Amino acid sequence: MDSDAPDLVCQLDNVQGMVDALTAVRWKRHQDAVIELSEHGIVLIVEDSNCLQAKVYLQRELFVRYEYGAQGRPRFGLSLGLFVDCLNTFSVPGHSSAIEIRYPGPDMQLLLKSVDSLDSGIYAEMRTRIPETISWDYNFEPAGSTPLTFTVKTAALKEAIDDLEWPGASIQITLQPAPPSVTFRGDGHGDLQIDFTYYANPDLLIAFHCDRHVSHRYKYKFLRATTSNIPGSVVRDNRGSKLTIGRGGLLKVQHLVSVARTSTAHPHIDSAGYQQPSRIAYIEFFVKPEEEDTADD
Amino acid sequence: MKFKAFLTENGVSLLEKRFLPALDKLGKICHLYLTRDHAFFLHNLLNGDGIQSVAQFRKEALFDDYRISSQNEDRIAFAVDLSLLHRALRSSVSICTEFGTGSGTGPTPNRLQIKLVKKLPANSTQPMPFLTFETKGFKSAVIQDVPISKPLSRSHLLELQTALDSAQDLPRTLVQAPDLNQLQSFVDRMKHVGDLLSVSIAKCGDLHVQISTTLITLGAEFRKLLVVGDQAEAPAEDRNVSAQTRSSRALLRGDAQSVQVSVKHFAKSLCYHLAKPDCAFYGIAPQGACLTVIFQFFIPGSRQMDKSISLHCRLPVLDPGSS
Numbered sequence: 001m002d003s004d005a006p007d008l009v010c011q012l013d014n015v016q017g018m019v020d021a022l023t024a025v026r027w028k029r030h031q032d033a034v035i036e037l038s039e040h041g042i043v044l045i046v047e048d049s050n051c052l053q054a055k056v057y058l059q060r061e062l063f064v065r066y067e068y069g070a071q072g073r074p075r076f077g078l079s080l081g082l083f084v085d086c087l088n089t090f091s092v093p094g095h096s097s098a099i100e101i102r103y104p105g106p107d108m109q110l111l112l113k114s115v116d117s118l119d120s121g122i123y124a125e126m127r128t129r130i131p132e133t134i135s136w137d138y139n140f141e142p143a144g145s146t147p148l149t150f151t152v153k154t155a156a157l158k159e160a161i162d163d164l165e166w167p168g169a170s171i172q173i174t175l176q177p178a179p180p181s182v183t184f185r186g187d188g189h190g191d192l193q194i195d196f197t198y199y200a201n202p203d204l205l206i207a208f209h210c211d212r213h214v215s216h217r218y219k220y221k222f223l224r225a226t227t228s229n230i231p232g233s234v235v236r237d238n239r240g241s242k243l244t245i246g247r248g249g250l251l252k253v254q255h256l257v258s259v260a261r262t263s264t265a266h267p268h269i270d271s272a273g274y275q276q277p278s279r280i281a282y283i284e285f286f287v288k289p290e291e292e293d294t295a296d297d
Numbered sequence: 298m299k300f301k302a303f304l305t306e307n308g309v310s311l312l313e314k315r316f317l318p319a320l321d322k323l324g325k326i327c328h329l330y331l332t333r334d335h336a337f338f339l340h341n342l343l344n345g346d347g348i349q350s351v352a353q354f355r356k357e358a359l360f361d362d363y364r365i366s367s368q369n370e371d372r373i374a375f376a377v378d379l380s381l382l383h384r385a386l387r388s389s390v391s392i393c394t395e396f397g398t399g400s401g402t403g404p405t406p407n408r409l410q411i412k413l414v415k416k417l418p419a420n421s422t423q424p425m426p427f428l429t430f431e432t433k434g435f436k437s438a439v440i441q442d443v444p445i446s447k448p449l450s451r452s453h454l455l456e457l458q459t460a461l462d463s464a465q466d467l468p469r470t471l472v473q474a475p476d477l478n479q480l481q482s483f484v485d486r487m488k489h490v491g492d493l494l495s496v497s498i499a500k501c502g503d504l505h506v507q508i509s510t511t512l513i514t515l516g517a518e519f520r521k522l523l524v525v526g527d528q529a530e531a532p533a534e535d536r537n538v539s540a541q542t543r544s545s546r547a548l549l550r551g552d553a554q555s556v557q558v559s560v561k562h563f564a565k566s567l568c569y570h571l572a573k574p575d576c577a578f579y580g581i582a583p584q585g586a587c588l589t590v591i592f593q594f595f596i597p598g599s600r601q602m603d604k605s606i607s608l609h610c611r612l613p614v615l616d617p618g619s620s
Contacts, residue, residue, distance in 0.1 A: 082513055085489040089515060092483050120475060122483070123540060124515040 006102055007070035008037050010063045011115060013098045015091040017259030018058065020231035021281035022084050024257060025054035027225035033080040034131040035110075037103065039068045046080055050288070052222040053138045057282040062259050064098075074103070077129035078110065086124050090114055104128070138286040141247045148175055148214055149244040150182050151207040152196060154255060155235045157243075158227040160184055160194045164220060167192045170290060171223050174215040175245065180208050186220065206240045216249035216289040226253040226285040233258055249289035257281045298367040298448060300331055300413040308359030309409060311606075313390055315572045316352060317383040322568035323350050323610070328449075329428075330374040330457060331365055338379075340610075342460040343453070348562050348610050349587075351464055352572075355605035360411075369454050373413065376446035377428065385441040389432045392439050408433065416442065464611060468580025468589050470500050470554075473523035477570035477577055483517060484564045490515050493615060494563050496588055497555035498581055499547040500524065501531035505540055508560060516540060525578060554581040558588050558612045566590050566610050574608065588612040 012018060025046050036043045041059040060066040090112065091097045102111040105125055113123040142148075164171055167186030174183040180198035182205065185191065196205040227241075234257055242254040260279040304312075316338070320327060323340050324347070330337040336359060340350040356363045367373050389409050410431040415424045427442040449457060474480060484506075487494075491508035498504055502524045507516030518540035529552045535543050547553035569577075574592035582589055592608040595601060 079512060082490065085486070086513060086515055089483065089486040089490070092479055092486075119521050120517065120519045121540060122515075122517045124513060127512045 005067075005069040006104060007068070007074045008042075008103045009065070009067045009069075009100065010042075010060075010102075011065040011098060011100045012062065012259075013064050014259060015087050015097040015099050017062070017257070017279075017281065019084060019087050019091055020233055021056050021058065021257040021259060021283060022080065022087070023231055024229050024234075024255060024283050025056055025285075026080055026084055026229055029081055031080040032077055032129075033083065034075055034077050036073055036075045037068070037070060038073045041066075044080070048222070048225070051219065052225055052288070053286045054225075055284045057284075058259075059282075062279065062281065065100075075131050076103070076108070076110070077131035078126055083110075083126065086112065086126060089124070090122055138250065138288075140244075140250055140252055140286060143214070143245055143247050143249075144212075146211045147209055147244060148211075148246075149207070149209050149242060150175065150196075150205060151240045151242045152182070153204050153206065154227070154230060154239050154241045156196075156204045157241050158230055158235070160196075161224055161227050163194065164192060165224070166190065169220055170217050171220050172215060172217045173243075173245075173251070174213070175210040176213045177210050180210065182208070188220075207242075214245060216245065216251070218251060218287050218289055222287045223251075226287065230255060231257060251285075251287040251289065253285040253287070255283040257283060298373060298413070300365045300373055302356075302360040302363040302365075302411055304359060304409045304411055305361055308354075309386065309390055311354075311359065313383070313386050316608075317379055317386065319569050319571035320350070320352060321379040321383060322571065323348060323565055325379055326376055327379055328374050328457065329377050329445075330372070330461070332372045333365060333370075336360070337461065339457065339461065342457055342464065346613060348566060348612055349460075349464055350610040351461065351608070353607045358603075358605040367448075369451050372454060372458070374449040374454050374457055375426065375428075377443065381443050382428070385430045385443045389430045389439065389441065392432045413445075413448075414442070466582065467591075468526070468582050470498060470527045471525040471578040471580040471589075471591065472498055472502050472504050473525075474504070474577040474579055474590075475519045475522065477567060477574075481564065481567040481570060484560065484567060487515060487517075488560050488564055492560055493557050494560040495555055495557045496563070496579070496581075497544045497548065497553050498579055499531070499544065499553035500527050500529035501547070501552065502528075503531070503544065503547065503553070504579060505544040506563075507541070514541075518544070526580070554585060556581055556585045556588055556614045557616075559615060562612045563588075566612060569608065569610070572608060582611070585614060587614055 022044065031046050034045045041057060044056040045053065047053045090099050098114065098116045100113050100115050105111045108128050110126040110128055114121050164184060164186040167188040167190050169188035172185045174185065182196045184194045198205050198208045234255060237258055239256050244252040246252060258279060259281050320338055328339040328342065330339055334356055336354045336356060338352040341347040342349055365371050365373065412429050414427050414429045416427055417424050426445050426447060428445050430441040432439045487508055490513055491510045493508065495507045495509065502520065502522040504519045504522055505516065507514065535546055544553060548555055569592055572592065575595040576593050578591045580589045590610050594603045594606045596603045
């Protein structure tokens with residue numbers, strides 16, 4: 001190989017998992033993403049209107065090979081939609097879909113190629129950009145000494161948020177300790193309130209930590225982006241999503257997406273739905289609240 | 298002008314299950330061209346743009362008791378809507394199987410007759426041409442009329458025949474296509490990335506397809522495919538280079554040709570896998586005039602080519618500057 005090693009050469013044995021994880025943060029047709037490389041893995045960041053940010057963490061354990069040769073943490077920008085469409089091309093049904101990802105190419109491109117077969121192969125070169133510095137730092141800090149957080153079945157969360165489309169506009173999320181419950185309330189063309197009560201729906205609301213009443217409003221379109229493109233596999237795997245309210249009402253939504261090979265999708269899952277953490281991509285959304293008027297901290 | 302024939306059982310299953318669904322994907326309207334010995338389904342032969350497609354059947358492959366006469370050397374051509382034709386055929390088949398006494402027991406009484414007629418449609422004073430399907434069931438007969446265009450005039454018919462003749466020349470080098478289903482699902486995904494597909498075919502049996510835009514280059518290479526026609530050995534030093542280098546070197550040596558076609562056209566032509574061909578070949582016509590795809594059919598249960606059926610299409614080449 002050439003004398004100066006590339007920043008990153010890595011191999012993934014299942015592209016579809018990466019497609020699923022990245023699709024989860026694709027809420028618009030044209031989105032610019034920033035990719036950050038490190039010895040721990042790859043992080044992809046997308047941002048919208050200073051109000052919504054999403055991060056996909058692809059840890060090095062997801063890759064069958066991960067050779068990191070850079071100083072510092074190289075960052076580059078690319079079009080998320082194009083990246084997903086491109087990766088999707090490598091995932092042809094009935095075909096092993098192992099790929100190699102390499103950065104940078106001779107012209108700072110992101111290089112992809114299939115590594116499975118001798119007599120046929122797919123390759124891609126994506127132009128990258130120098131990223132803009134992200135304009136708003138989504139510095140998530142806990143709202144107090146005890147965390148304000150709850151975990152809800154992803155399918156139920158998605159369904160609730162989909163249902164709130166009808167009142168639309170602005171959605172109020174309220175957590176209260178007694179009785180322990182979470183309320184989603186939409187006021188717009190009409191009102192709709194969805195309650196998750198910890199004692200009544202223990203199978204939906206899996207965990208709940210809250211020591212005081214807290215309530216914030218979020219723009220519906222941003223809230224919707226956090227679940228609208230969750231891949232079917234997450235719903236099928238019956239996972240939970242964790243929501244945390246931080247200082248100033250900043251909402252953090254965390255999902256787990258399986259990146260395991262489809263053929264061996266389940267051997268790691270035991271009866272509790274636990275899967276080896278190494279085959280999971282972490283996805284985080286940060287949603288800024290609307291202008292404060294009802295917050296009580 | 299007269300045309301009358303009985304569709305054979307084999308002909309019905311060829312058309313209903315395989316060819317009509319495939320041809321319909323390429324374009325709803327086509328010309329049905331009947332001669333003394335052949336029946337052709339022709340797409341886009343008279344107007345220049347779009348994929349040209351020629352499906353040719355020897356009359357025995359579809360019909361028996363085939364009778365045709367016209368003043369144009371017993372040739373008749375007209376335009377027909379393939380989805381209507383398919384619908385009529387499908388429902389005739391269901392009537393046949395419903396009332397039929399089964400096959401393989403001598404001459405079947407429920408035969409499907411197809412003929413050209415002129416009829417006066419409801420609310421009209423002008424008689425219109427139809428292709429009529431007549432199915433005789435156990436107790437009843439069902440007649441279905443598929444509207445068709447007015448038969449082509451002598452001059453148009455000649456034009457069609459000339460276009461057909463010139464659509465028959467073969468590329469010098471043909472490579473056998475990889476698995477069509479896989480290629481189709483690949484191209485369907487590739488469609489999202491760009492519109493213009495460059496296809497290069499090398500005499501050593503390499504097929505290389507690539508989409509290249511300002512933001513992305515995405516391609517696939519299939520190597521060591523079966524070659525029919527002009528062949529060449531690939532030099533050993535080309536073995537360990539990238540697909541792009543390999544195909545540009547082959548182009549420079551004159552061992553490969555490359556054209557640009559619409560990725561939509563390319564994807565559409567792959568819909569012909571619905572006709573269940575046994576293999577397919579890609580080739581570039583002399584002077585890069587078009588990309589030709591030839592589908593071959595074997596005699597059932599053999600590896601021998603069925604010469605009574607032929608299917609090929611020609612994808613127009615796009616000027617890389619124009620889009």
